Amino acid sequence: MKLHLIASLAFLLLPLASAWSQSEQTDFLRQTGMIYVVVAVMAVIFIGIGIYLIYLDRKLTKLENQISDHD
Structure with missing residues (x-):
């Protein structure tokens, strides 16, 4: 029981030290x-990261359009 209490206190106090x-x-x-x-x-x-996500979104949109046009 003591070990459990010490471990839980250490777990709670560790972020405070950080x-x-x-x-x-x-x-x-x-x-x-x-x-x-x-x-x-x-x-x-x-x-x-934002520029990369925009570039990736445009590229995926083009691929989706090609797939839907091909079917």
Whole structure:
């Protein structure tokens, strides 16, 4: 029973430790001005994924039209 209680407490407190360490990391990034680099890289990644999804959607639409025209 004690092991179960300790394991459940550790499971619940583990995300809190991660959140506390992230606060220190973000403070460091803000102080050094590197937070803007992180935001820019994330924006480029999301824009790239969006462009890829649009390209893929258009390509799939063309294939679907070819299949429906062929039948």
